[in-house]
Amino acid sequence: MKEEITNDQQKREFSLNFIFKGLKLSFFSFTTCLLLSACMLNNQIHGNLGSVNSPSVSFASLTPAVAIGNSSTTFSFQLTYENVESVNLQNSYIVLSYTGSVNCNSPIINNAQSMTPSLNITNCNGDGTLKVILSPGTGKSNNGTQDEGIVSLEVTVDNTLPSVFLGSPNPSIGGSSTSFDFPVTFSGADTINLTAGDIIVNDGGGGSCDAPVITDGNTTTPTVTLNNCVGNGTVGITINANVSQDLASNQNATSSASPTITVSNAISCPTGGAEGEYIPVPGNAAYGTSDFCVMKYEAKAEKDSGVGVGTIQAWGCDTDTDPSNGGNGSCSGVSADWVATLAPTEQYTPVAKVSGRPWRSISRNEAVAECQSLGVNYDLITNDEWQTVARNIELIPGNWKENKVGGVSAGNGGTDSNELNRGHADSAPYEPLSANASDAQGCDGTGQTCNGGTLGDWSLQKRTHSLSNGEVIWDLGGNVWEWVKDDYINIISYGLDSYISQITSTTHTNVFSLSGGTTTIARNAKDQFGPLGDYTSLSVGGLGIGNINNNAGGILRGGSWSNVTSTGVFTTNLNVGPSYSMDAVGFRCVFHP
DSSP states (O other), X not given: OOOOOOSHHHHHHHHHHHHHHHHHHHHHHHHHHHHHHHHHHHHHHHHHHHTOOOOEEEESSSSOSOOEEOTTOOEEEEEEEESOSEEOOOGGGEEEEEOTTOBOOOOEEESTTSSSOEEEEOOOBSSEEEXXXXXXXXXXXXXXXXXXXXXXXXXXXXXXXXXXXXXXXXXXXXXXXXXXXXXXXXXXXXXEOOOGGGEEEEEEBSOOOOOOEEEXXXXXXXXXXXXXXXXXXXXXXXXXXXSEEOTTOOBOOOOOOOOOEEEOOOOOOOOSBTTXXXXXXXXXXXXXXXXXXXXXXXXEEEEOSSTXXXXXXXXXXXXXXXXXXXXXXXXXXXXXXXXXXXXXXXXXXXXXXXXXXXXXXXXXXXXXXXHHTTOTTEEEOOHHHHHHHHHHHHTOGGGBTTSSSSOGGGTSSOOTTXXXXXXXXSOSSSSOOOOOSOXXXXXXXXXXXXXXXXXXXOOTTOOEEEOTTSOEEEOSSSSSXXXXXXXXXXXXXXXXOEEGGGOOTTTOOOOBOOBSSSOOOOBOHHHHXXXXXXXXXXSSXXXXXXXXXXXXXXXXXXXXXXXXXXXXXXXXXXXXXXXXXXXXXXXXXXXXX
């Protein structure tokens, strides 16, 4: 039970004490309230400030979607700004950092004042890497703070094309039954797709061949195989561009031509029969010739009817008006032209036989008629065919004095005293010569001592030349001039007369065609009548002379027994017309299998 207050004094003390305590409580409560309010305000302020992030810029991806490319690639960097009120992206804030040999155009900025601008970088040349450095300050907030910039990761710039190398074919020699494998090596490529349609076949007379067969065409080391090559000559291949590609989208260029194979499918030439002996000649793609057969010796006149049938007209002409009785004159004068009105119906047939002197005093048109009278596959040799034989001879070291092809300018180690043998040309004796059944007797009748051995020793007067197929031809240079079938009827000449060794595409720039032969390709004098190599360091070199500053219409080749330095397998004379004939002019037939 509570104690009851009873007296007045106690009541007054209680009341004052209560009032005092109440005032203290009220003050405490007020003070506490003020402090709590301040704390809450302080907490609110600090809380709000702590929730505001700094302005920033970032790449959507530190490396763009295309991270490797070449000069055709556009490298696109996408930017994103956050917590900024303004963006002002300019090239002055952008640095392109390179390694290697890379160099690009200045960046192209898209949407420069948006929150998501982009940078396009183009035309990056060289090889190496590229990265973008963005300086601080392109994005800002209202309170003055700004982004701190950013650096991208590197992209790779690659402008080196994949390469293609064609190795030596295996085997290098064969015929139609041979499979020729051409090894191919791709370097720097990530994808390869080699197909038969990507192969260019370079036919140098050895084709045609079946369509190329590709093995492992999606690898770095495919093989191209050629089968059933039915020609006689060379064949090689070239690989087209854009067969392979690397990660930067670079594609290979067209390859260099491969080393060639030699295709030999023996052709059948007349030999030892009524026509005499013809030898096979490898074709030459530069002159449009496939393998053909040519008379081993200059054409001889064989009696085909009447008295003395089967004998060779000793002098190749007849000084009598009646060709049936033989004759043995000097082949000069009108009466000596004994086929002028009779060819090819006179009593003589052109044969490639050893005995007898060459058939002479015959015009070009008569020579054509005589050769064609032998059959549908026979004809007078054309200029392209002559060049095919002469250039084959040129490249055989054994036909040269030093057993090397050409002099210093040819780069084959020969000296400038080197010469190609030119045949009987020194007027000793002053007449054409018959041949010898032995190819080792190449100086027969010249008074020189180059006989002996398999093919004889070398002499400038040696009358035989070896071909690349091992065959031997007589008197292509010297003995008598020989007609070729072509006409030269251009108004302007090829250029000034000169030794063949000094005729180049620079000294003789005129380009003309011949007509009536194998091809009508327009060529300069060197390509039409000269050798393949550069022999300008030789003064003469046994190559002969070019009497080409004329346009009479006919073409004589080779020179005669009396033309000395003007004689050689490349000698050319444009000074006479096709109806011309004389005792130093003969001919040679060809056979096309």
